[in-house]
Every structure is written in C-alpha cells, then in structure tokens.
Amino acid sequence: GNSVTQMEGPVTLSEEAFLTINCTYTATGYPSLFWYVQYPGEGLQLLLKATKADDKGSNKGFEATYRKETTSFHLEKGSVQVSDSAVYFCALSDPGGSSNTGKLIFGQGTTLQVKP
C-alpha cells in the first residue's frame, strides 16, 4: 500500500544551521506531496506542497522537490531559527480509486529543535 517514511528524530540544530529532513514515499499512481508543521499544542499547518514530478514547493524559506525517480520529497532550509522548532510531517494524498479521496497518508513526524 501507499506509505511515507521520514527520518527519525529528534533533530537538534544550532540557529542558522542548514536543515534537511528526509522523506521517501511508496505510492501507486501520481500522488501530491506535502509538508505539514505542528507547533506544540496546535493542529497541523500546511507548509508547502508539490503536485507533480520535479515540482518544487517553497514557503517561509523551506523548500522541497518532488523527485519521482528517487521517490523522495526532502525538506530543506538554509538557515533555521529557534522559531522553527516544531514537528514536521511529510504526507501524500492517497490516490486510491479516485483522485479525490480526501485521505492523506502521513509519515511518523520528525521533531526539530533549534538552539540559540
């Protein structure tokens, strides 16, 4: 079945360090890919998305490229801040039998802690 695998955390970085969180997926069809972020005590916020191969999603200095050949969607940021400390989830839209199933499949989440 369709699945998402993320690198295990926690990831601890110093402020202004470079961030990479790895995400690989298994899917039939052509899913859309997403990164969501969850701050303590809150729901999930959509961070960025990509809908087809070679698309690059970007937002707030974060970016990720949809790589179909490696089935990956790694999240990167050039210079992290303390305020980026959160849990990051990689997800794919489950094509299922229809393109509109309303179901996201999530990775297990990666906790990022940025120290001043």
Added chain:
Amino acid sequence: KAGVTQTPRYLIKTRGQQVTLSCSPISGHRSVSWYQQTPGQGLQFLFEYFSETQRNKGNFPGRFSGRQFSNSRSEMNVSTLELGDSALYLCASSYDRGILSYEQYFGPGTRLTVT
C-alpha cells in the same frame, strides 16, 4: 477567512461512555476529513465526508462514526470509549476542486482523554 474550528478543545471521559466532536470547515470547503493522532500510531485517517456522504473510511472499528450536515459542518462520534481512544482528534477541510492537489487545512484538534 476563518480557519477550521473544532469544539470542544479538551474532553475527559470515562471508559464506556460515548463522545461527540464537532468540526466547522473553512467557508466554501465541502470536504471534511478526520484523523486520530497518538504518540504510538502517529496520524491515522478515520474517514472523509463530502456532500453529506462518507466517501472514504480508514481502518477503525465501527465504534467510530461520523456525519456531515448540509452546511458542511461535521461531527464524529465514538461510542463505548476505551482507554486507547485517548488521542488528539484532528479535523481537516478541503475545497475539493477535482484536481490532484488535495490541500487539507487542519483545525487545532480536540484532545480526548479517556480514564
């Protein structure tokens, strides 16, 4: 535009009781999905409603049910609560524009504790 709202934010129930959670989607969004988040299992899909019909369902027992009203608001119900039902229940809404880009916008969640 107001975001997805969920009520209540926190609930404490006893084993065997039932509970109803409510979700109001973003105005204009017609699809509502529900997820359960636990430390052990992560984020798991419960079900999705579109135009008052359940369109997709995850692998949860029949104790978990939901419905959607004509104004797209949705409720989920859990009957005969078990300790393992303690979780953060997240609702997400989407416009469902018929394309592959299926953006879902999440509410803050309802934290359910079963004692």
